[in-house]
Amino acid sequence: MKGYDYMIFTKMHGCGNDYIYIDCTRELIEDIPETARKLSDRHFGIGADGLILIRPSTKGDFFMDMYNSDGSRARMCGNGIRCFAKYVYDNGLTDKRELFIETLSGIKRIELIVTDGKVAEVTVNMGVPATDPKLIPVISDKDKLVNEPITVNGREYRVTCISMGNPHAVVFTEDIKSLPLTEIGPLFENHNIFPDRVNTEFIHVTDKNNIEMRVWERGSGETLACGTGACASVVAGVLNGYTEREVKVLLPGGSLKIRYDEKDGSVYMTGPAVKVYDGEIML
Secondary structure: OOOOOEEEEEEEEEOOEEEEEEEOOOOOOOOHHHHHHHHHOOOOOOOOOEEEEEEOOOOOOEEEEEEEOOOOEEOOOHHHHHHHHHHHHHOOOOOOOEEEEEEOOEEEEEEEEEEOOEEEEEEEEOOOOEOOOOOOOOOOOOOOOOOEEEEEOOEEEEEEEEEOOOEEEEEEOOOOOOOOHHHHHHHHHOOOOOOOOOEEEEEEEEEOOEEEEEEEEOOOEEEOOOHHHHHHHHHHHHHOOOOOOEEEEEEOOEEEEEEEOOOOOOEEEEEEOEEEEEEEEEO
């Protein structure tokens, strides 16, 4: 409409972990944190777990610039990067079925599974997990934190801490369905041993090849899925002897296939990428 500025966007999700995508090779956004907060609001905006911008890259095919729903900048998102890859292929920004996407946590290698000319699933080499507390980061004098006690709201939990380019604390428990996640999630996220906050995964091990997961993501709250969290949880499962290296992770929004490769030490994630709709929003 004449006299108003509109922004073109695409809403996408991976296992219910939803993001707003904007092609910043064509669109200019001035105040990105405020835009992320405004657009992500589920009552007054589009509604999403965050905002992802498609930018050019001098190091890879594209750069994924990501912001949480609270406006904070994020380093990496497994579900987000799968949808990112689908966006650039389905919209004709590339015809490659192998992509190298630059993120703030490094270059990620992507393999596209195409059906009828559209991307249906995506496999991502998520890289080698870090267990050094300084790299996660976690304040600790230990070499790694595997099944370590932590006190949250007067209760002791056991955490295994992993970085998949962003920090994760994995808690194995028998009952994840009745967890008061909205109460304890922020307490984990802002615990004083995590200087950059933390994503927390609560895991029920069904068997050595299947786990169930709920997640509290820093900057977004409880989400229906977290790709990096699923990867961290499988790594934690291996470190604790609970799982094999190939695991199906069942999340509230769907399932992901995770493989923790014994040879190269990398974690590979395969899962869906879904376009919800295209739209325009008045600024």
